[in-house]
Amino acid sequence: xxxxTQSPTHLIKTRGQQVTLRCSSQSGHNTVSWYQQALGQxxxxxxxxxxxxxxxxxxxxxxxxxxxxPNYSSELNVNAxxxxxSALYLCASRGVGPDTQYFGPGTRLTVL
Amino acid sequence: xESVGLHLPTLSVQEGxxxxxxxAYSNSASDYFxxxxxxxxxxxxxxxxxxxxxxxxxxxxxxxLLNKTVKHLSLQIAATQPGDSAVYFCAEHNYGQNFVFGPGTRLSVLx
Numbered sequence: 001x002x003x004x005t006q007s008p009t010h011l012i013k014t015r016g017q018q019v020t021l022r023c024s025s026q027s028g029h030n031t032v033s034w035y036q037q038a039l040g041q042x043x044x045x046x047x048x049x050x051x052x053x054x055x056x057x058x059x060x061x062x063x064x065x066x067x068x069x070p071n072y073s074s075e076l077n078v079n080a081x082x083x084x085x086s087a088l089y090l091c092a093s094r095g096v097g098p099d100t101q102y103f104g105p106g107t108r109l110t111v112l
Numbered sequence: 113x114e115s116v117g118l119h120l121p122t123l124s125v126q127e128g129x130x131x132x133x134x135x136a137y138s139n140s141a142s143d144y145f146x147x148x149x150x151x152x153x154x155x156x157x158x159x160x161x162x163x164x165x166x167x168x169x170x171x172x173x174x175x176x177l178l179n180k181t182v183k184h185l186s187l188q189i190a191a192t193q194p195g196d197s198a199v200y201f202c203a204e205h206n207y208g209q210n211f212v213f214g215p216g217t218r219l220s221v222l223x
Contacts, residue, residue, distance in 0.1 A: 002155075002157075002158070004155075006155075033210060033211075035213075041169045041215055041216075042201050042213035042214055042215050042216050043201075043210070043213045044213070045158065045211065048210055056210050058210070088155075090155050090156070100146065100158060100161055101146065101158075101203075101211060102147075102158055103155035103156045103157070103158075104155050105154055105155045106154070106155045108153075
């Protein structure tokens with residue numbers, strides 16, 4: 001157990017809808033990153049939050065957005081869902097710097 | 113862009129044998145590397161890490177080797193067990209950036 005939790009576990013949406021995924025980071029970790037993992041592929045970095053500010057972003061469109069709260073928990077929001085958004089969404093937390101990054105169990109999103 | 117890749121997409125080993133999983137990286141500025149294990153339907157699980165100022169690090173049954181000259185990383189698993197069957201990822205960190213993952217290697221342990 002890493003201490004990183006995510007909700008919900010599974011989610012089914014239809015094209016064009018919006019979704020919010022949630023993550024609670026490990027105690028003492030102030031940096032949260034979100035990844036998208038398509039079936040059979042490695043995780044792809046979406047963005048990172050540090051002290052409630054986005055401080056890094058991968059190659060994802062603006063309809064992928066996020067928030068980090070004062071308790072370091074985080075949300076990932078995806079608007080105008082597309083079929084290709086179907087994936088496992090992973091949240092990872094770590095301390096400052098190139099520190100060990102721990103993952104949550106993920107949220108499996110299916111877009112129909 | 114910079115990427116992390118793996119030489120072998122699949123690896124099958126006999127139970128009790130040693131496993132070696134390889135990873136190539138292209139960014140010489142990378143300062144930190146992590147090996148993760150991912151079982152079906154679960155998030156990646158931290159196995160072992162190594163910083164760029166080291167060339168070897170050992171854990172329980174696992175060893176990571178880093179060769180900066182040829183930009184190569186390997187994970188050695190001693191006495192491989194059925195519970196080791198999973199997909200293994202190496203992740204590369206560049207200072208100021210985030211982690212870049214390779215596509216993964218599937219390890220199958222044969223009875």
